[in-house]
Amino acid sequence: MNNLDITFHTDGLRITNQRKKIIDVLTPFPQGVLDIMGALAKKQIKIDKVTVYRTLDCFTRLGIITKTLFNDQTARYELITKHHHHHLVCNCCGKVKDFPFEDNYILKKVGKQTGFQIQSHTLEFFGVCGKCRKAKI
Amino acid sequence: MNNLDITFHTDGLRITNQRKKIIDVLTPFPQGVLDIMGALAKKQIKIDKVTVYRTLDCFTRLGIITKTLFNDQTARYELITKHHHHHLVCNCCGKVKDFPFEDNYILKKVGKQTGFQIQSHTLEFFGVCGKCRKAKI
DNA sequence: TTAGATGCAAAAGATTTGCATTATG
DNA sequence: CATAATGCAAATCTTTTGCATCTAA
Numbered sequence: 001m002n003n004l005d006i007t008f009h010t011d012g013l014r015i016t017n018q019r020k021k022i023i024d025v026l027t028p029f030p031q032g033v034l035d036i037m038g039a040l041a042k043k044q045i046k047i048d049k050v051t052v053y054r055t056l057d058c059f060t061r062l063g064i065i066t067k068t069l070f071n072d073q074t075a076r077y078e079l080i081t082k083h084h085h086h087h088l089v090c091n092c093c094g095k096v097k098d099f100p101f102e103d104n105y106i107l108k109k110v111g112k113q114t115g116f117q118i119q120s121h122t123l124e125f126f127g128v129c130g131k132c133r134k135a136k137i
Numbered sequence: 138m139n140n141l142d143i144t145f146h147t148d149g150l151r152i153t154n155q156r157k158k159i160i161d162v163l164t165p166f167p168q169g170v171l172d173i174m175g176a177l178a179k180k181q182i183k184i185d186k187v188t189v190y191r192t193l194d195c196f197t198r199l200g201i202i203t204k205t206l207f208n209d210q211t212a213r214y215e216l217i218t219k220h221h222h223h224h225l226v227c228n229c230c231g232k233v234k235d236f237p238f239e240d241n242y243i244l245k246k247v248g249k250q251t252g253f254q255i256q257s258h259t260l261e262f263f264g265v266c267g268k269c270r271k272a273k274i
Numbered sequence: 275t276t277a278g279a280t281g282c283a284a285a286a287g288a289t290t291t292g293c294a295t296t297a298t299g
Numbered sequence: 300c301a302t303a304a305t306g307c308a309a310a311t312c313t314t315t316t317g318c319a320t321c322t323a324a
């Protein structure tokens with residue numbers, strides 16, 4: 001019995017073929033539902049979009065992945081890693097870069113100052129990447 | 138001639154009645170399109186939703202307001218103030234609190250480390266506010 | 275066997291587009 | 300008067316819901 005089993009079964013959840021396939025294509029890098037469907041398609045796997053949405057919601061509630069809204073109004077999902085990081089999104093080519101940022105300090109500070117019990121936060125940077133800047137000159 | 142005129146006219150934009158009314162109800166506090174429509178309705182002002190969207194987009198491109206996506210998948214707009222701040226959103230009652238955070242240092246650091254030219258960033262905290270926490274006990 | 279999961283169709287909700295009309299500069 | 304802005308209808312896009320069927324435990 002591995003960690004995944006334990007996490008799932010405590011909530012009466014089931015490990016299905018679809019869930020296994022979806023977790024296989026998830027990464028510690030933010031992907032939209034279309035990205036995920038595409039990754040599945042590449043492997044000749046066909047899973048209904050609704051199932052993908054429901055699975056991602058399930059994984060999010062279990063704390064396996066995080067959901068972040070990007071500026072293009074779509075949600076991105078990524079596996080949670082020990083080292084929490086944030087993102088830089090290029091407004092020009094859409095490339096996404098990780099940016100490690102130690103935010104424990106600020107999270108504690110915010111909680112103390114405001115009385116809020118912080119459940120999640122988002123920190124995203126948007127701009128133009130080096131390559132696109134050069135291309136414009 | 139005030140600053141608003143200059144900003145507008147350099148782009149061949151026009152100051153219309155609708156734009157004046159909309160700017161009147163904008164605040165240095167994030168509002169969704171429905172909030173804005175509501176604020177207008179309270180003043181007996183009827184402006185088409187599409188016009189509101191187009192106006193907000195125009196103001197955003199002019200740098201008068203910022204657009205941020207909240208966890209409920211809708212965009213919020215707020216007047217840009219000298220003192221940039223971030224938000225705490227209560228997942229329970231929806232209340233939004235400001236949280237001042239000096240981020241010049243981190244912005245510069247991110248730009249240097251990654252070669253990105255940062256254009257905007259979002260930092261939002263989501264959790265449960267003090268009142269809702271007490272209410273749950 | 276039985277409740278949770280899936281897939282299809284359809285709904286919902288936010289935002290965008292097309293186009294004829296209006297009004298600013 | 301030229302053209303930017305508006306309003307209406309309809310389209311688009313992402314995400315959610317309902318429901319019959321399937322399947323993991």
